Amino acid sequence: MQSATPPTEVVIELSKVSTRFGEHVVHTEVDLQVRRAEVFALIGGSGSGKSTLLREMILLQRPNAGSIRVLGVDLQDIADDQALALRRRWGVMFQHGGLFGSLTVKENVGLPLREHTRLDDSLIDEIADWKLAITGLKPEVGAQYPAELSGGMMKRASLARALALDPELLFLDEPTAGLDPASAGGVDELVRKLRDTFGLTIVMITHDLDLLWQVADRVAVLGAGKVQGIGSMSELSQIDHPAISMFFAGPRGRAAQAQAIQQTAPAAGRKS
Amino acid sequence: MDLLLVTPATITQSTPAKLSLAGAWTTRGLDAIGPQIAALGRDPGSAMVVDSARIEALDTAGAWVLQKLLQRLRGEGEAGGGVQLLDLRPEFARLLEVVGQAAVLPAAPAARRSTSKLEDLGRSTVAVLEQALALLGFVGEVAVALAGCVAHPARCRWRPLLYNLRSAGFDALPIVGLLSFLLGIVIAYQGAGQLRQYGANIFVADLVGLSMLREFAPLITAIIIAGRSGSAYAAQIGTMSVTEEIDALRTLGIAPLELLVLPKIFALAIALPLLTVFSDVLGVFGGMLMARAQLGVSFGEFIDRFVKAVSVTSYLVGICKAPVFAMIIAVIGCFQGFRTRGGADSVGRQTTRSVVQSTFLVILADALFSVAFSALDL
Numbered sequence: 001m002q003s004a005t006p007p008t009e010v011v012i013e014l015s016k017v018s019t020r021f022g023e024h025v026v027h028t029e030v031d032l033q034v035r036r037a038e039v040f041a042l043i044g045g046s047g048s049g050k051s052t053l054l055r056e057m058i059l060l061q062r063p064n065a066g067s068i069r070v071l072g073v074d075l076q077d078i079a080d081d082q083a084l085a086l087r088r089r090w091g092v093m094f095q096h097g098g099l100f101g102s103l104t105v106k107e108n109v110g111l112p113l114r115e116h117t118r119l120d121d122s123l124i125d126e127i128a129d130w131k132l133a134i135t136g137l138k139p140e141v142g143a144q145y146p147a148e149l150s151g152g153m154m155k156r157a158s159l160a161r162a163l164a165l166d167p168e169l170l171f172l173d174e175p176t177a178g179l180d181p182a183s184a185g186g187v188d189e190l191v192r193k194l195r196d197t198f199g200l201t202i203v204m205i206t207h208d209l210d211l212l213w214q215v216a217d218r219v220a221v222l223g224a225g226k227v228q229g230i231g232s233m234s235e236l237s238q239i240d241h242p243a244i245s246m247f248f249a250g251p252r253g254r255a256a257q258a259q260a261i262q263q264t265a266p267a268a269g270r271k272s
Numbered sequence: 273m274d275l276l277l278v279t280p281a282t283i284t285q286s287t288p289a290k291l292s293l294a295g296a297w298t299t300r301g302l303d304a305i306g307p308q309i310a311a312l313g314r315d316p317g318s319a320m321v322v323d324s325a326r327i328e329a330l331d332t333a334g335a336w337v338l339q340k341l342l343q344r345l346r347g348e349g350e351a352g353g354g355v356q357l358l359d360l361r362p363e364f365a366r367l368l369e370v371v372g373q374a375a376v377l378p379a380a381p382a383a384r385r386s387t388s389k390l391e392d393l394g395r396s397t398v399a400v401l402e403q404a405l406a407l408l409g410f411v412g413e414v415a416v417a418l419a420g421c422v423a424h425p426a427r428c429r430w431r432p433l434l435y436n437l438r439s440a441g442f443d444a445l446p447i448v449g450l451l452s453f454l455l456g457i458v459i460a461y462q463g464a465g466q467l468r469q470y471g472a473n474i475f476v477a478d479l480v481g482l483s484m485l486r487e488f489a490p491l492i493t494a495i496i497i498a499g500r501s502g503s504a505y506a507a508q509i510g511t512m513s514v515t516e517e518i519d520a521l522r523t524l525g526i527a528p529l530e531l532l533v534l535p536k537i538f539a540l541a542i543a544l545p546l547l548t549v550f551s552d553v554l555g556v557f558g559g560m561l562m563a564r565a566q567l568g569v570s571f572g573e574f575i576d577r578f579v580k581a582v583s584v585t586s587y588l589v590g591i592c593k594a595p596v597f598a599m600i601i602a603v604i605g606c607f608q609g610f611r612t613r614g615g616a617d618s619v620g621r622q623t624t625r626s627v628v629q630s631t632f633l634v635i636l637a638d639a640l641f642s643v644a645f646s647a648l649d650l
Binding site: 101102113116117118119120123126127130131145146147163165166197198 | 302303333336337340366370614616617
């Protein structure tokens, strides 16, 4: 919902978040802030605790210490009804879709609306169709079951479901992993469009260098249980730290960077 | 603070040419908008004004409804009957524009074709036949793998065999023992009343011994194992095929049948007869306790009579069914596992089928055994 809010408002605030699995320490005192209407990316090597941090933000897991505030609500000791209200204000797209195999794609997208609103069935179907259309899926796909979809279509359908309740906050786990370059490019466009048109705040985990360079406003690099660096990609590229520079070194990192610099002019025009 | 509380969306038609929209046009506020929209009418000839200054919130669902309303009103108008939307907040106007761009929706795909009863019958018959044929094919594949394993014993997988022996055999001892014990008690208890009437108390040993050893012990054991291990086999293999682990095995040059199916068949073929013996013992023990409590037959008398009444043949007749039941349970469980397609739903369905079918086939096989044994006079 588009209420007038100052652009620097913080929607997610993590302070001193620590997580352990038994002896294994995942995070030690992580501090992070995500601002309204920005595309925020979490990156880091495998096992650096990106997914755990995301799961903690969406109430699937609790940190061992520290506090997390999402949309102004403290997640520690949150009451059930408050948690429900909060869950309706965000959408989550899981890495493997998380679509329900027993429902068609359209039913999957309509499910949050059926559960949480009292809208007419026909209206829900229309809205579901339309959400599928904005994520770039053909209308025929709505009648199919998730098992019949390709990987890219599955991600789009999952995104459509995450958008069903018009969330203020969208969490994306590896939105482009396993997609062909054309589909991945489509996801770049889509993420940007969602942010620009609906003013969504987007938090994503990704390793996709193109997505990072083209779409992310700010990027946090996780490593050794800490945030090793935070800032735009061009700011990060100045920092000399092994956990960070691995995203910039190598032919792939350099190619993505070069491409991004070429496109700086139109990108700057878009933001104004 | 109740985050879910919103002002409902409303439409008021003050004059035929003026609509006022108010409230939250969002998924939470749109509950009662349908009838209000349906009740609207207009004069097709004159221009119309829609005042939207009092819309407090608009999301995509609300924008969608608003868009449809405007389209409908415009569609109903004639020449000179334009519709003007006034005072929409700029951020809402942008959202409406976005919705308008994507609003060209093709018709919904054709509804599912209805089928006649005859067609349904035909389809389900074909499905049953197809499954029977596939089962036959699976039994053939297993037989070939079995022959290969016998010809080259080095290819046998000992570790999974021992693991299955423990999980399907040893771990099942408590539940098999408990249920057999209770079954023995029930048989003796039900028989006690009848036997006492005729003063034939001692024949409780015949009743419990013969019924447990010949019929109930093999059957109850097989049914418990079908529910316990057969379902586990189907679920395990089904999940593996959903997560492409079966395909991975194939591409790595490991035959799934050799790794997943043969050890289970061998393990059950060894474990089920042993469990049946255990069930025999516990069942008769249960009967013995009940005989003493209800009929005053002491343990010594019971055992004397038991040895005379129950021949070794009766014992062997019971035991020799067990390996056949084991084959049925293991093959059906694995077969249904391999037939899993798609997702979690299918795993559940195939697991259910494995239990239902293996229980059915076990009882059917038991009936055939009874016919065969009576023909052979055993």
